[in-house]
Each structure stands twice: as structure tokens, then as C-alpha cells.
Amino acid sequence: MNRLIQRLPDGPLDIIGDVHGFIGPLEQLLANLGYSGNAPHPDGRQLVFCGDLVDRGPDSPAVVERVMGLVAAGHAHCVLGNHELNALRGVHKEGNSWIIKPDEVDADQTPVPDEQTKARFVEFFSTLPLVLENDHLRVVHACWDPRSVELFRDAKGSVLEVYKYYEALTRERLEAGDLRQRTKREKNDLGAGLTDQSRSPPFYPHIAASDAIYQNGNPVRVSTSGKEEPVQRLPGELYSQPLLEPDEPPFFAGGKWRMVRRMKWWDDYRESVPVIFGHYWRNFGSLDLALVGKFAPDLFQGIAPHHWMGANQNVYCVDFSIGMGKARGQNKTSGHLAAVRFPEWRILHDEHEPGHAGIKMESNSQTG
């Protein structure tokens, strides 16, 4: 086993979704689960974090320190999320000024206090695996893609090195033949229409192929931010992967027209070992994801919060959108922080009372 894939302990586990800098809800959830400080859990349980500890919320440094302490004490494991990957790459994105440009941070976010702390955090992120697994359970940040996991098993080097290797390969693929030229021509044709919601554009096959190749060509990106597919079938020479869903017109989300959609990879997951993941914003009830999401519509429509998903009903997303809960407390649409208990298969969240047994997970009768 290499460093990209690490072993989960066999004992009882509490698997926590994306925390995104929300230290208050994290402390509440840990208390509800029976964890106190850095002490061992009285029932011998261990924690697993699904990645995306940071960004968006008020105090990412406090969350990283808390999780680092739990990991160092031997009580927690954590996989790498796309937000930790951004920090490792040193890329400035919305919500991560606290570590990339701490002098320019928003007033409602705590910046990393000094360069030494930043170096310690980045070093910690560099130790995080992409996959945690044992014979009974698999944990990944966004997507369990069998091909990507096989590549990780054979990979040499760090996550960042493997990421850069596949970035270079992907760039070559995007430059091959006349794909780049044709994509550029389509983008010129689309022009300002890209961001004009009032006019539906036609489907542009080369933009779609380029976007899908970019996202799916790097297994590190696939595992940390998921797979995407063109919204319509393309000629095999342009894009050879079969689509999971029927043809649809381009859709408008996050301020522009999209030719690719996120794949519900769980509908194509046919292995027997359950997978727990985060990343995709789920809704406990009132949140309108179309208003906030980059990739509307809601991927989990028709799946209740405590229901398994996927072809075999053994896949579960434990991210309940706390990342958009900036106005938590005043705003009914803000999210929650949740944990899955293994092997009990129960969901607890930050607003349950301590000692709450949690909601029993069930098969989704609509698809199961």
C-alpha cells in the first residue's frame, strides 16, 4: 500500500463530511459522537474525515489544528479534498485567501497566523491519502472511480507529483489534432452568449469534449472533484466514454452555460464494498441548490437524507452543505455537518442531542 491509498482501521468508525472551516459545528458534532478533546473514544471508535476541512467557513486554522491533533493522537484519519489540493498546489481560489493570501482575507475568516503555521498545514495536507479503505469500507472525497484507484495503487511519488504528471498528459491530449483549434472556434462563436442566461445556445461538441477530457483526464482531480460527462453523445473519435444519462440541452449554472454535467458515478458503482464520500452538496430539506451550486440541478433529487444511493444502494454522500452556511443561525437554508457511524450505519448531525443514536440508514425505495 502506497501513500495515495491508506488503510482504514477495522474497528467502529465515525465518518465526518466536509467541515469547511466551521469549527463550532465540528466541536458540537464531536461532542455528540462522544469524543472529548484528544482522549480516546470510550467505545474505541475512531474518526474519519472525508476531506475539505477548510475554506468558506469562519475558522479553517482551528479546524486544521483540531484534526491534526486527532490524527497525531491516533484517533482520526483523513482523505484529501479538492480544497486541500488547492492549498497544496498554492492556487488562489474563492474562500482560500486565509492560507494563500492571508493579508487579503475577508473580515469573517480567520487567516493562518504565520508562515510557520502555513508550512505545517501544507505539510499535513501532503501526508493525506486520496483513498482510505479496508475490506468493509471505502472512503474518498468525491468519486470512487475504479480506474483512478488502480492508477493510485501503482503510482510513484506524492499526490502533488502524480497530479502534475496527469496534468501534463491531459494538456497533451487537449493539444492533440485539431481539438484545441475547433474548441477555440466554438468559444468564439458562443462569445458573450456564454453568460447570457436569456438565450439558450446550441450544444458545442468540441467545448464539451475538451471540458470532459480536462476533468476526467487526471485521476487525482477525478477522485477529489468527481467525473463529468458531455450533456449529449459525441462521435467516438471525439469522446469515447459511454454517457450515464440521456442527452439533454446545455444548462445554465453558476453564471454560464455548461456543455458538461457532473456524473452520478454511484449509479455506475457495482462493487460490494460500501463507499462513503463528501464533496457534493446535499440538502437536509430547505436548501435550493440551484441558487448556489455551480452544477445545478440537484444530483440527489428523490433520495432522502438517510437513504443509500447508487446501483447497489451501498454508496452514501455525507456532505450536508455546511459549506454554504455562512449565515448559519439566521438563515434557514444553511446546511449541517453530519457523520456516518460504521458499522451501525446511522447518521448523526451537529444539531442532534449528545447521546442521540442517530437516524438509521435505509435503502432508497425509489431506486433500490
Ligand SMILES: [Mn+2]
Ligand atoms: Mn470538495
